[in-house]
Amino acid sequence: MDTSTALEKAAAILQPWALATATPEPNRLDVVIERGSLIPAVKALVKARWGFFSALTGLDQPPSGDGEPVREGCVEVLYHFCSAAAVVTLRVSVPYSDAKIDSICEVIPSATLYERELIEMFGVECTGTPNTERLLLSDDWPEGVYPLRKSFTGFQQAEGQEANHGSAA
Amino acid sequence: MEAQRKFIVPIGPQHPALKEPGHFQFSVEGEIVTGATVRLGYVHRGIEKGAEARNWTQNLYLFERICGICSHVHATALALGAERLAGVEAPPRAQAIRTLMSELERIHSHMLWLGVAAHEGGFETLFMYSWRDREIVMDLLESLSGNRVNYSVNLIGGVKFDVTEKHHDEILKGIEILEERTKHYLKVVTTDRTFLARTRGVGLMTLQQAELFGAVGPTARASGVARDVRIDAPYEAYPQFPVRLVTDDGGDLLARFKVRTRELFESYRLIREILNHMPPGELTTRVPRRIPAGETISRVEAPRGELFYFIKSNGSEKPERIKVRTPSLCNWASVTQVAIGHKLADMPMILSGIDPCFSCNDRMVTINRGSSSQVWTWEELRRYGIEYYRQR
Amino acid sequence: MDGQAGSPWQQALDKVRDWARINSPWAIHYNSGSCNGCDIEIMATLTPRYDLERFGVKLQGSPRHADILIVTGPVTRLSRERLLRIYDQMPNPKFVIACGSCGLSGGAFRGCYNIVGDISEVIPVSVYIPGCPPRPEAIIYGVVQLLESLKRRNAPAVNLPRQEGAPA
Ligand code: SF4
Numbered sequence: 001m002d003t004s005t006a007l008e009k010a011a012a013i014l015q016p017w018a019l020a021t022a023t024p025e026p027n028r029l030d031v032v033i034e035r036g037s038l039i040p041a042v043k044a045l046v047k048a049r050w051g052f053f054s055a056l057t058g059l060d061q062p063p064s065g066d067g068e069p070v071r072e073g074c075v076e077v078l079y080h081f082c083s084a085a086a087v088v089t090l091r092v093s094v095p096y097s098d099a100k101i102d103s104i105c106e107v108i109p110s111a112t113l114y115e116r117e118l119i120e121m122f123g124v125e126c127t128g129t130p131n132t133e134r135l136l137l138s139d140d141w142p143e144g145v146y147p148l149r150k151s152f153t154g155f156q157q158a159e160g161q162e163a164n165h166g167s168a169a
Numbered sequence: 170m171e172a173q174r175k176f177i178v179p180i181g182p183q184h185p186a187l188k189e190p191g192h193f194q195f196s197v198e199g200e201i202v203t204g205a206t207v208r209l210g211y212v213h214r215g216i217e218k219g220a221e222a223r224n225w226t227q228n229l230y231l232f233e234r235i236c237g238i239c240s241h242v243h244a245t246a247l248a249l250g251a252e253r254l255a256g257v258e259a260p261p262r263a264q265a266i267r268t269l270m271s272e273l274e275r276i277h278s279h280m281l282w283l284g285v286a287a288h289e290g291g292f293e294t295l296f297m298y299s300w301r302d303r304e305i306v307m308d309l310l311e312s313l314s315g316n317r318v319n320y321s322v323n324l325i326g327g328v329k330f331d332v333t334e335k336h337h338d339e340i341l342k343g344i345e346i347l348e349e350r351t352k353h354y355l356k357v358v359t360t361d362r363t364f365l366a367r368t369r370g371v372g373l374m375t376l377q378q379a380e381l382f383g384a385v386g387p388t389a390r391a392s393g394v395a396r397d398v399r400i401d402a403p404y405e406a407y408p409q410f411p412v413r414l415v416t417d418d419g420g421d422l423l424a425r426f427k428v429r430t431r432e433l434f435e436s437y438r439l440i441r442e443i444l445n446h447m448p449p450g451e452l453t454t455r456v457p458r459r460i461p462a463g464e465t466i467s468r469v470e471a472p473r474g475e476l477f478y479f480i481k482s483n484g485s486e487k488p489e490r491i492k493v494r495t496p497s498l499c500n501w502a503s504v505t506q507v508a509i510g511h512k513l514a515d516m517p518m519i520l521s522g523i524d525p526c527f528s529c530n531d532r533m534v535t536i537n538r539g540s541s542s543q544v545w546t547w548e549e550l551r552r553y554g555i556e557y558y559r560q561r
Numbered sequence: 562m563d564g565q566a567g568s569p570w571q572q573a574l575d576k577v578r579d580w581a582r583i584n585s586p587w588a589i590h591y592n593s594g595s596c597n598g599c600d601i602e603i604m605a606t607l608t609p610r611y612d613l614e615r616f617g618v619k620l621q622g623s624p625r626h627a628d629i630l631i632v633t634g635p636v637t638r639l640s641r642e643r644l645l646r647i648y649d650q651m652p653n654p655k656f657v658i659a660c661g662s663c664g665l666s667g668g669a670f671r672g673c674y675n676i677v678g679d680i681s682e683v684i685p686v687s688v689y690i691p692g693c694p695p696r697p698e699a700i701i702y703g704v705v706q707l708l709e710s711l712k713r714r715n716a717p718a719v720n721l722p723r724q725e726g727a728p729a
Contacts, residue, residue: 024463024464024465025253025465025466027402028466052380052383052396053383054383054468054475054477054494055477055479055492055494056494057479057490057492057494058492059481059490060490078479080466080477080479082468082475082477084401084402085401085402087466087468089466108381108383109381109382109502109506110381110382110383110499110502110503112502113498113501113502114494114498121217141638147218147674147675148217148218216670216673218673218674219670219672219673219674222672230669231669231670234596234598234668234669234670234693235596236596236597236598237595237596237597237598237599237600237601237694238597238598238601240596240598281601284608296608297608297609300604300605300608300609300610301608301609301610303605304605304608304610307605317602317694317696318598318601318602318694319596319598319693319694
């Protein structure tokens with residue numbers, strides 16, 4: 001199966017849930033989906049045996065606009081599936097105010113480590129993920145500080161100040 | 170049983186790649202492992218965040234230092250991604266040199282692993298032999314790049330040094346010796362009785378499991394998964410110098426030994442081919458200082474499996490986000506599943522079977538037995554394993 | 562130990578102990594957050610080409626038996642406590658070798674959020690070996706320097722008790 005047919009097939013599989021699709025590079029397909037359709041979409045890919053789950057990326061998008069925020073800050077969660085050279089990315093946005101997403105561990109058990117990472121680094125709750133213990137950060141890491149959010153700028157300032165800074169997001 | 174026996178085995182902060190150093194926690198009943206979880210982060214340095222504060226060139230330096238063993242592939246993945254975003258491509262000669270370095274690095278990494286895994290099993294002789302022979306490839310790497318580890322081969326848009334006639338002969342000579350030695354190793358790992366007793370049927374992972382747990386690289390290929398980025402999505406000079414897939418259906422430790430050893434032969438073949446068909450030409454091309462905005466995914470095959478980079482640029486001098494998914498992270502997930510049902514004595518071998526870049530005998534192992542807690546070193550766990558088998 | 566300090570018996574004993582320590586120091590290696598580049602080079606020094614063991618240096622697993630602590634890498638938040646624990650478990654006198662530019666200054670990782678700092682910010686260091694990573698020869702040189710200075714009894718050794726809570 002060459003790359004373009006693989007992508008076409010993936011597009012067909014994901015079509016029922018797709019809000020928007022894009023092909024940023026010839027070997028890639030980005031599919032934007034609703035939070036609620038994540039599990040069915042992942043299930044469909046797995047059932048069709050389309051590639052394998054390769055990685056999970058969090059992308060922080062801080063509130064935009066000066067003064068009055070035009071768009072609420074959100075975390076974009078990217079689920080990358082690879083099949084040979086083809087890469088399909090499911091893009092799900094979760095707003096800061098309700099940073100929750102369903103865990104895909106029931107479908108793909110190996111996602112647990114990635115989800116633990118997402119929880120720690122971006123403060124996105126993965127509902128139903130089997131293990132929420134700290135994975136990477138130290139045990140004394142302050143609650144509510146998510147290092148990969150853009151608002152986190154390091155511990156140069158006093159710790160307490162920083163904690164507020166992070167959780168304000 | 171009220172007093173649950175829990176062995177907490179922090180494989181002391183010991184894995185180079187990004188955040189691999191694991192702290193394993195084994196629950197055991199008698200001798201049999203019933204559960205395993207992993208806690209990483211001892212070597213988590215916050216590189217992904219650090220990347221956002223450095224410019225592209227500085228990042229090349231930083232990302233090479235994610236892992237001292239597979240440093241070249243990290244820098245390559247970043248350079249390839251940045252080049253793709255900038256819409257340039259490194260000249261063919263530069264690509265060939267990158268590929269050459271990747272393969273040399275694979276040799277050094279596999280030999281390192283062979284030694285370490287043998288050491289975990291108590292086969293000191295093989296450890297010393299393979300590390301002695303590994304020095305040959307270290308010398309080659311050094312004569313090419315000037316450093317034994319962290320070679321700094323890549324620039325965005327090319328490579329830093331050329332391969333001269335002198336290097337050419339040197340490498341061929343080195344490879345020849347190594348090939349002879351590798352034949353010997355393959356014979357040892359496949360025929361030595363004590364060795365087979367520790368590896369055959371141990372740490373079995375079926376094809377289905379390997380796919381389900383998302384294993385990558387030689388670990389997956391030893392379970393029959395035909396997956397290799399060099400073949401699936403060739404990058405660098407791999408389109409011109411195709412790789413032959415090495416797999417094994419065994420799924421056990423023996424198969425992992427076999428796959429890695431046989432991959433060494435494949436690397437020797439590739440290196441010869443590259444050297445004999447080295448494309449002429451420039452080493453670098455011009456790349457803008459600011460990388461145009463965009464997102465890209467860059468995948469390369471590290472010695473341990475698929476390395477996945479997601480790179481987002483916002484058009485400034487610094488990247489917006491770089492996500493690194495290292496191969497060992499995938500393999501940790503699989504090993505925690507595979508460990509269940511095995512003897513504690515087999516753990517050192519099973520863990521090192523996935524090649525988590527363990528250095529050596531210096532890891533701390535805390536063992537909590539019921540309420541009492543004692544510190545074991547990894548060394549003691551290893552001894553325990555060796556003794557266990559010696560008594561049988 | 563019986564015999565007061567300064568008594569001939571004690572002096573003789575000290576001499577024997579120094580002699581033994583210099584001729585057969587036991588080392589423990591700890592990775593406090595390195596990229597493993599340094600660690601594999603330390604391993605390489607133990608293998609046939611370089612063979613650190615000819616100086617009597619033995620790398621072994623337990624801090625309780627160790628005279629020298631070889632640390633690689635910058636200190637991460639998570640490993641800081643463990644580093645301190647290992648250091649505290651080692652019997653006196655103890656010597657620390659910081660290996661690699663990360664251990665010296667934080668190296669490439671300085672400024673990353675999960676880095677506490679370099680090794681000397683956490684425990685006192687006797688010998689610094691620069692390089693990224695230091696060559697095995699450099700590591701051997703560093704160890705020999707330490708042994709030499711022990712011989713001369715003017716070790717750069719810092720056997721100070723760690724100040725509680727000083728570096729964070
Ligand atoms: S000094 Fe260099 S080789 Fe050593 S741990 Fe640091 S980055 Fe790695």
